[in-house]
Amino acid sequence: MRFLRITALVAVIAGVALTAAGAATVSGLLPYFTIQSNVAYGLFAGWAASRGPITRPALKGAVTLYVTITGLVYHLVLANPASGFSMGPVERTFAESVGNQLLHTVVPLLAVLDWLIFDERRRFRWRYAAYWLAFPLGYLGFALIRGLITHTYPYPFIDVTDLGYAGVSLSAVFFAAAFWLLGLAFVAVDRVRWRAAADDRDPDPVI
Structure with missing residues (x-):
């Protein structure tokens, strides 16, 4: 358990460092959801590796969902x-x-x-799927406001220059619905596994 979480933290650090070794800089990478979600998960993995059992299942579910969305x-x-939003072939160095x-x-x-195998305390509630949308929606607002200043957008599906605000709004609704459904899937899987674990702990009924 601790090994996997430390490995994840190292992978996050190495991933950011290797990506920043190319033309991009760390500050230039920060506006990307990829970096933000990975750093959030890396911090949580490091905290969990040092502190032991997870006592905040909703927070762990959130960071796991966000980095899953990234992938x-x-x-x-x-x-x-x-997909229609492909960023096309990107030339990268081996490190990148x-x-x-x-x-x-x-x-x-x-x-x-980590979520499926090693979480010690889990019990997601259905409303978490809606709560977990707060960060993606906040990120959308951040990206659009930043775009007004820099005239650049981190992802093609929120690029106002190409899609206009109507197109971005449609894209945002689609992705928000998809992320909500993914969150519901997380809750469903978690509750099934939690109940299965609870049944395993209960003694056989006396007949």
Whole structure:
């Protein structure tokens, strides 16, 4: 358990460092949801590795969901030519490619494994799926306000220059619905596993 969480923390640090080793800088990477979600999960993984049992399941669920969103959006949308929002072939150095895979593939997988296998206390509530939308929606507001100043947008599906505010609004509604459904899936899986674990702990009924 502790090994996996330390590995995830190291993967986050290495992923950011290797990505920043190219043309991008750390400050230039900060506006990306990828970096923010990975750093959030890395901090939580480091805290959990040093403190032991997870006592804040809603917070752990949130950071796990966000880094999972990072992995899914990258592989299904940004790196998928059929999505309509593909960022196309990107030239990267070897270090940047490794960093990219760490942040978009390795860390999300480690986060999901940690959640499914090692969380000691879990009991998500259905309303958490709505609460967990707060950060993605806040990020959208941040990206749009930043775009008004810099005239740049971190992702093509929130690029006002290309899509206009109507297009971005439609895109935002679609992604918000998808993230909410993913959150509900997290809650459903968690509750099934929690009940299964509770049944395993109960003695056999006397007949």
